[in-house]
Amino acid sequence: MMLRRLLGSLGVGGPSVDTVLDPGPVLPGAILTGQVVLDGGKTDVDIDHIALELIARVEAEHDGGETEGVVAFGRCTVGGGFRLPAGERHSLPFGLTVPWETPVTELYGQPLGIVLGVRTELAVSGAKDKGDLDRLTVRPLPAQEAVLAALGRLGFGFESADLEFGRIGGTGQRLPFYQEIELTPAPRYAHAMRELEVTFLANPGGMEIILAADKPAGFFSGGHDAVSRHVVSHDGVPHRDWTEAVDAWLRRLVAGRGVVGVPAPHGHDHGDPYAHHEHGHGPEHDHGGHRSGPGMGTAVAAGAAGLAVGAAGGLVAAEVVDEIGDAMEDEGEG
Template sequence: MVFKRLLGSIGIGGPTVDTVLSPGPVLPGATLTGEVRLHGGNGDVTVDITLELLARVEVEADGGEGHGDVVFDRYAVGEDLRLPGGEPLTVPFSLTLPWETPVTELYGQPLGIVLGVRTEVAVAGSRDKGDLDPLTVRPLPAQEAVLEAFGQLGFGFVSADLEYGRIGGTSQQLPFYQEIEISPAPRYAHALKEVEVTFLAAPHGMDVVLEADRRGHHHGGDALNRFPVAYEDVDRTDWNTVVGGWVERLVHAHAPYAGPGPSQHPGGHHEDHGHRSGPGTGAVVAAGAAGVAVGVAGGLVAAEVVDEVGDLFEDEDSEDSEGDGDSGGDGDSGGDDS
């Protein structure tokens, strides 16, 4: 996506900026490349350019729940750059994504996660933020192997969202985490209502955090476990057997919580994650001979998912054009915290 914006702080005749990301999805922890293309206005100026990674996350509070924008990383890609009046200036960039960057698609199908890059340009002490440029992130091979195993075992994709807060007992780095909700395979339907999968990736391996909403009087309630995975073991692991063992541990766990402990939110307590909201709801993942594949329920779900994500980015555009260009007030505070 390319956005073009007249820098509001300069006014009519000021410079314009286009930010272009290299095409195709990128992996968590990998390099994102692109260009910031500026064109000078009526006079010579000196500019600073900063890129922000922004995510739309679900926030729970005493008054209910909603969504907010969180800036989870910032990169200075140009400082004290001279932009001559009426002249073009192209600034290439190459930046490394955090390992915990959320996954936005699976096998080329969107999961409904809103993730983007926003460009901030400072001219003569005045800062102006552009619109969101959507960022597409596909899973790491280890993440894909785990999800494919769930599909082979008969589990189905329900939704994905980003939750603000931290999971206790883990090395989580970002101020939010991704939950991928899956429905139980038929043979586990008597014991499980749903399972939520969270990947906490790092340079050499990742933790797979599974939280299960269980049925029954003796083993009912939530069960949570953390399972370490080394990237070097991905190609030589029987993932169906490994993931099946994880599920058995969730089903037969005696304590309401096993493993690292409950999810910690800003209020310091564990929240019920059984609810789901956001544009990913309703998509279906079907298991087959080729593994997990994202499908469509009723023929309309995929279009609704894409449209809703698009609407969110359009909302950013309209807010920027009406205001001062900084539509991520919550995101700025989130970026400071991270």
């Protein structure tokens, strides 16, 4: 989607900017490409710089409740230091590295309700304006796709997804927020959990997978979260039986073996609950040794179909981008 805006703070008749992203979703860790197109206004202007920012709508929990805000999590300078003549068009190609921890916004074409955007900043003769805003679509990495597909095959259903401001202690998290994908439990696990939350923290070598089961209250105890952490490699994804692996993780999670119980509620910094995790799932065990039957592509698509049901319940398309734009205007330069 492209939004074209006249740069009001630069004056009527000033230049306009249009950032055009190359079509299709991008992967975490990949290069987002496109062009920034400038159209000169009624007079010549000096372009100080053109910058792009990745932004996200993030929830923050605090004592007073929950609020939403916009967080920038990536930036690059496209160009600058030139004069744009009146009425002239100037196009600048760009390549912006998408952080490995960038949240996933869709699964097999189904939006998950996650709001990401690319914001363009144009500085002209010392004045700045957030001149263009485009929606960013991110699809899962193969390992993320395989885990979610396995959960779908096991009978888990998609409930919601959001971005939480804060950090998960004991992990290699780098961004100031993390994604939680909330799932309804499979029938075989319904007695042991009310909900399963999945968080992916990817990096160039692999990925941390955080599973948090919201366990119901017992006769002698209150409800709590059982949490486990698993490390997998990007290599060998098609050659591992992910259904078997994820099912084993879940069995250990609900049995309380190798996990740490942390008190609810969700959304806060968990301190260091992941410093101890179950053995046998470190990087040295990531390549697996089994194939998953009829080919990973077919199995993943079949498993994810059930998981993606109801995923379109969040805000989408123009309404989403407009909400980010309104929030940015409220924030101003802060």
